[in-house]
Amino acid sequence: MTSDEGIAVVGRNIQEKAALIWNVANTLYGAYKPHEYGLVILPMVVIKRFHDCLLPTHQAVLDKYAEIEDLAVKDGFLRSASGYQFYNTSPFTFDTLKADSANIEDNFRAYIAGFSDNVQDILGRMNFSAQIERMVEAKVLYQVVTDFCSDKANMSPDRIRAIDMGYIFENLVQRFSESYDEEAGAHFTSRDIIYLMCDLLVANDRHAFMDSDGITKTVYDMAMGTSQMLTCLEERLKQLDADADVTCFGQEFNAFTFGIAKADMLIRGGDPDNMQFGDTLNDDKFNGYQFDYCISNPPFGIDWKREAAAVEAEHKKGPSGRFGPGLPAKSDGQMLFMLNGIAKLKQGGRMSIIQNGSSLSTGDAESGPSEIRRYLIENDWLDAIVQLPNDSFYNTGIATYVWIITKGKPNDRVGKVQLIDASACYENRRKPIGNKRVDITETARDLIVQVYGDYRDGAFEAKTQDGKTVVCKSKMLDAVSFGYNQITVESPLLNEHGKNVLKNGKPATDSQKRDTENVPLDEDIDAYFEREVLPYNPGSWIDRNKTKVGYEIPFTRTFYEYKQLEPAGVIAKRIEEHERVLIEKLHALFGKDHE
Structure with a gap:
């Protein structure tokens, strides 16, 4: 399989998986406006991904936690037991949460509280606790948790590799952004x-x-x-x-x-x-x-x-x-x-x-x-x-x-x-x-x-x-x-007789005619001035105190290719042909006598 085919296949899988996950938002309809769905969906996907990664070692973490509960430092032991840089010490899983609808709020909060500090930081920045409260008030928390128990929301590593999970996240962000007009x-x-x-x-x-x-x-x-x-x-x-x-x-x-x-x-x-x-x-x-x-x-x-x-x-x-x-x-x-x-x-x-x-x-x-x-x-x-x-x-x-x-x-x-x-x-x-x-x-x-x-x-x-x-x-x-010297070209001020106006024995400057020229860094300024300026502006001079160095990258100009224009006669003939065809169409439409 080529990389193009791989990208296409993965892309389709990502689109399908993200679409299925986003459909969970149907549960939120009414309680949330469409542009708010991502406030729930995105953190829930993060939580479910963590859950499904940790599920195979869940019992081992609980056993280790019971063993070291009295120790001041537990992180290293629990990470080792989970096999990841994070863990969850809550006895709940999504399946056990689903099994007890009457206590969903307390149990779900306990489950979230069981995550290690690094996961708590993520959920805290997403302000997920506010969404839990909102889902409870709207009476949709249980259904959302239930929706994420379905097979379409299975995000275990043996189903979705890390890089593809990243793209599923991004697809969901895209959907959230579009609904939010972002x-x-x-x-x-x-x-x-x-x-x-x-x-x-x-x-x-x-x-x-x-x-x-x-x-x-x-x-x-x-x-x-x-x-x-x-x-x-x-x-x-x-x-x-x-x-x-x-x-x-x-x-x-x-x-x-x-x-x-x-x-x-x-x-x-x-x-x-x-x-x-x-x-x-x-x-x-x-x-x-x-x-x-x-x-x-x-x-x-x-x-x-x-x-x-x-x-x-x-x-x-x-x-x-x-x-x-x-x-x-x-x-x-x-x-x-x-x-x-x-x-x-x-x-x-x-x-x-x-x-x-x-x-x-x-x-x-x-x-x-x-x-x-x-x-x-x-x-x-x-x-x-x-x-x-x-x-x-x-x-x-x-x-x-x-x-x-x-x-x-x-x-x-x-x-x-x-x-x-x-x-x-x-x-x-x-x-x-x-x-x-x-x-x-x-x-x-x-x-x-x-x-x-x-x-x-x-x-x-x-x-x-x-x-x-x-x-x-x-x-x-x-x-x-890419560099140039930007020179300032001054022109003499002339009186009504076309003579230079002098100031302190030197030609006065006509500020209305002041101009600038960009001289390539690898070109002599004086040679450029004599060739490109003086023939068209006799008597002008460079104000050396105003010279500046600049850099630009003329990308479009570098690749510009001049295309020879068609001869005028060819263009005229084409116009005449267009006019002839147009007149014939008008005659066909209205008749020669416009009847």
């Missing part, structure tokens, strides 16, 4: 894009396989949602080396998706303390940490006014702060996440991060965005930018880009940046999901990764199983070519 894409990224980002991270990583003992990597996602980027990257690395030692870290600000991420980490046997709750921009939980890989799809088009005080204080720290190089406009904080990721990379570390088009060129010379690009490029950390196909995401159809940033380029890439146009490298979906109408299939992904690895100019093609041609273009550019 952007589902704010919480998760589709698997085809994640796999591409993972493969781009590993490709050309000269440090990945240097250790004779195998792959050892730390991975970080600063806006992790339900943590599936971390899970997928771990999966990819273990496909390369089954014994790979991969440690994942992540931070998330949404209480529900954080809870799901932490639950996923607990079930997979990782350290739940590596999953941290908080706003990355103003409450960095990994201060002082550095990682081998960073992979992230941070929010874009979202303002950072709430975090402004902390962000600006961090900026004032200069090089010792995460945001020292510059600050973007308060209307969009995506480049702040990029700076945070750079600060978190080890020497030799690599980052794959999604940005929209504004990060390429927004902002004038010496503005915050330009200074961030300058910081990246002058340190030679920007390795490549890949334009993704439009309509690749659930919540937007606009152009998006994967930036590959590395603190340790191979010698053949030093001083260079690769731009890859993969906007035509996709296959159409049979059925759209929100705005997502295309998939980066295995054929498309392999071509993009190959083009990145080959590191040369050209247009490259591959054939899909259906015979469709996918295309990927590559341009290798000198990093310095």
Whole structure:
């Protein structure tokens, strides 16, 4: 089975399982509004997943708890008995809860209270106790518990592996988001894009396989949602080396998706303390940490006014702060996440991060965005930018880009940046999901990764199983070519006789005619001025005190291909033919005499 087929099969299973679980919401009808269903469904799925994982060792945990009940420290013993990083000491199971409808509230609360502290933290952030009270008042708690006892809600590990459970969670988040009129894409990224980002991270990583003992990597996602980027990257690395030692870290600000991420980490046997709750921009939980890989799809088009005080204080720290190089406009904080990721990379570390088009060129010379690009490029950390196909995401159809940033380029890439146009490298979906109408299939992904690895100019093609041609273009550019000197051109002020007005013996400046020119960094300013300005504006001069350095990445211009216009005569003939056909149709409709 190919990866495409695997994704399709798993995708169908995930959709079906999530749909069955979401149907439990029928019980909530009336007591809850549709946009509130997720407040119950999401934590109940987390609880049931924990329950089904713990069920085989439930009695062993109860026996161990009875044995060590008087000990001050019990966690280690109980975790060992459960086989997980969490446990439940309550005697209840979902089946025994179902068997006693008269005491459902007390028994269910006792069951929840039996969970270990790390699970209590998850449910507390989801504010689930308030939902228990609400379900009791609405007299639906027993039925909800009963619904989750059905076979369709069986979430045991032998039925659903960890990574697929993560995607079921995400599908449920999507349903909750849609019913709440919220952007589902704010919480998760589709698997085809994640796999591409993972493969781009590993490709050309000269440090990945240097250790004779195998792959050892730390991975970080600063806006992790339900943590599936971390899970997928771990999966990819273990496909390369089954014994790979991969440690994942992540931070998330949404209480529900954080809870799901932490639950996923607990079930997979990782350290739940590596999953941290908080706003990355103003409450960095990994201060002082550095990682081998960073992979992230941070929010874009979202303002950072709430975090402004902390962000600006961090900026004032200069090089010792995460945001020292510059600050973007308060209307969009995506480049702040990029700076945070750079600060978190080890020497030799690599980052794959999604940005929209504004990060390429927004902002004038010496503005915050330009200074961030300058910081990246002058340190030679920007390795490549890949334009993704439009309509690749659930919540937007606009152009998006994967930036590959590395603190340790191979010698053949030093001083260079690769731009890859993969906007035509996709296959159409049979059925759209929100705005997502295309998939980066295995054929498309392999071509993009190959083009990145080959590191040369050209247009490259591959054939899909259906015979469709996918295309990927590559341009290798000198990093310095993205920089420019912005010069200010002044013109003399003229009097009514067309003569220069003098001030202190020098031509006065006509501020109405002041203009700027962007001169490539690798070009002499004076030569450019004499060639491009003076012939069209005699007597003008450069105000050297106003020269600024800027950086932009002209992605669209780099791949622009001029198409020869048709000769005027050909166009005229085509217009005449259209007119003739139109007149014939009018005659046929109304008759020649318009009768």
